[in-house]
Structure formats: C-alpha cells, structure tokens
Amino acid sequence: EIVMTQSPATLSVSPGERATLSCRASQSVGSKLAWYQQRPGQVPRLLIFGASARATGIPARFSGSGSGTEFTLTISSLQSEDFAVYYCQQYHSWPPITFGQGTRLEIK
Amino acid sequence: QVQLQQSGPGLVKPSETLSLTCSVSGAAIRTSSFYWGWVRQSPGKGLEWIGSVSHSGTTYYDPSLKSRVTISVDTSNNHFSLRLTSVAAADTAIYFCSRSPSYPYQYIDVWGQGTAVTVSS
Numbered sequence: 001e002i003v004m005t006q007s008p009a010t011l012s013v014s015p016g017e018r019a020t021l022s023c024r025a026s027q028s029v030g031s032k033l034a035w036y037q038q039r040p041g042q043v044p045r046l047l048i049f050g051a052s053a054r055a056t057g058i059p060a061r062f063s064g065s066g067s068g069t070e071f072t073l074t075i076s077s078l079q080s081e082d083f084a085v086y087y088c089q090q091y092h093s094w095p096p097i098t099f100g101q102g103t104r105l106e107i108k
Numbered sequence: 109q110v111q112l113q114q115s116g117p118g119l120v121k122p123s124e125t126l127s128l129t130c131s132v133s134g135a136a137i138r139t140s141s142f143y144w145g146w147v148r149q150s151p152g153k154g155l156e157w158i159g160s161v162s163h164s165g166t167t168y169y170d171p172s173l174k175s176r177v178t179i180s181v182d183t184s185n186n187h188f189s190l191r192l193t194s195v196a197a198a199d200t201a202i203y204f205c206s207r208s209p210s211y212p213y214q215y216i217d218v219w220g221q222g223t224a225v226t227v228s229s
Contacts, residue, residue: 001171034215036155043204043222044155049215087155091214096170097157 002026002090006100012108015078021103023071023088032092035064035073038102039084047086048073075105083107110134112205112220120199120227126192130205130220131185137163138183143208146179146190147216148201156201160208161188195227 003026013019023033035048046055048064051071061076075082088100116128130144137144145160159169161179169177178191192199205220 032213036216043219044216045219046215046217049213049217055217089155089215091208091212094212094214095157095159095168096172097214099155099157101154 001096002029002093002098004088004090004098004100006086006088006103008103009101010104010106012106013078014108015080017078017108019075019078019082019105021073021075021086021105023066023073023100025069025071025090025092027093028068029090029092031067032090033064033066033071034089034091035062036087036089037082037084038087039081044087078105080107110207110218112207112218114203114205114220114223116223116225118224118226120195120225121229122196122227123194126190126195126199126203126225126227128190128203128205128223128225129187130189131187132207133186135207136183137181137186137188139163141210143211143214144179144181144188145206145208145214145216147204147206149204149222150198150201153201158190158192158203160206160214162211197227199225200227201225 031051033051036044038044052064113131143160146158181188202222206216207218208214
C-alpha cells in the first residue's frame with residue numbers, strides 16, 4: 001500500500017497571500033496524483049488530477065506540480081472561500097487507492 | 109451532467125449489515141466506461157477509499173475491508189450499492205458514493221451528497 005503524507009497538518013495564511021501545500025508518496029506514483037478541497041460540512045471537490053491538470057471550473061489560482069514522490073498544491077492570492085481542508089490522493093498503484101491525512105488551511 | 113443521489117439508513121446496529129444505494133442520473137451505468145465507488149470519512153478524520161465497480165461488475169476493494177464489503181451495480185435501475193457486513197462502532201462515518209473517469213484513472217470527479225451512518229444499538 002502506498003502511504004501518502006501531507007505537510008503541514010495546519011497552515012495559517014493571510015487572505016491575498018500564497019499557500020503551498022505538500023504531499024509525499026512512500027513510493028513513486030508517477031503523475032497519478034489528485035488534489036481535493038473539502039470545506040466544512042461539504043462534499044470533497046476535485047481540484048487537480050494528473051498532478052497538474054485543473055478540473056473543470058477550478059480557478060487558475062490553483063496549480064499542482066510534481067511527479068514521482070513529491071507533489072505541491074499552490075494557491076496564489078488566497079480568497080476567503082479557499083480556507084478548507086485539502087487532501088491528496090494517489091491512483092497509480094491500487095487497490096487500495098490512498099489519501100493523505102489532509103492539510104487544514106486556516107486564516108491567519 | 110452526472111449526479112449521484114444516495115439513499116439508505118443512518119443508523120445500523122452492531123453486527124448487522126450496512127446497505128447504501130447510489131442512484132445515477134445523467135449517465136447510463138450500462139454503457140459508460142466510468143468506475144463507481146464508495147469512500148468514507150470517520151468523524152473528524154480523513155478520507156478512506158472502500159472500493160469501486162465497473163459497469164460490467166468488476167470490483168476492487170480495500171484489502172482491509174475486503175472480507176466484509178460488496179459493491180454491485182444494477183444497470184436496469186441505473187444505480188450501484190454498498191453492503192458492509194458485521195459493522196462495529198469503527199464503521200461510523202459519512203459514506204460518499206463516487207464516480208471515477210475510467211480504468212486506471214481512479215481520481216474522483218463526481219461525489220454523492222454523503223450519508224451519515226452511525227453504528228449503535
């Protein structure tokens with residue numbers, strides 16, 4: 001099973017600033033990495049797939065990068081609606097599909 | 109636009125079977141290449157993949173749940189289902205049904221609304 005580790009657990013950033021979230025895989029997942037956003041009380045939403053492709057309707061301020069075992073989600077110029085929990089997920093080697101434990105992005 | 113609508117009980121007794129259904133609108137399970145699955149989220153915790161099924165009935169399960177899980181499709185009624193046997197308190201969670209684009213691209217691009225299931229007597 002591939003273990004996904006996200007850091008930091010909590011990230012405090014001011015509105016308008018940039019946020020950088022990290023995800024590490026215990027072994028290479030190539031580019032088969034997705035990112036999700038989950039606002040409180042809501043269903044997760046797909047942001048990024050294939051490590052860097054934005055899903056339909058996702059604003060350009062969200063970008064993904066990386067390959068192999070190291071990945072980054074960058075949110076430029078944070079908006080109020082961006083404060084949420086973010087999860088990475090690998091789909092390179094499955095079953096099982098595995099998620100990271102999440103990074104909580106909070107307002108500074 | 110594909111939508112997933114979940115149904116099923118919110119309370120299940122310990123040792124009994126949890127059963128949830130996910131109705132699909134906007135796509136026909138029978139003719140699509142999509143994979144249909146289930147993910148759960150324990151209170152205050154992260155996301156846990158349970159398993160998925162293709163239109164032809166090919167299934168994939170999380171090894172830790174495999175002995176208790178069955179995911180099946182009903183192409184006639186355009187829905188798919190989750191059965192989890194011998195539930196315990198640790199199975200208390202919000203259960204989401206999901207869609208993935210195709211094999212092997214198992215990221216989730218459509219989610220159901222979620223069903224909060226409590227295991228309690």
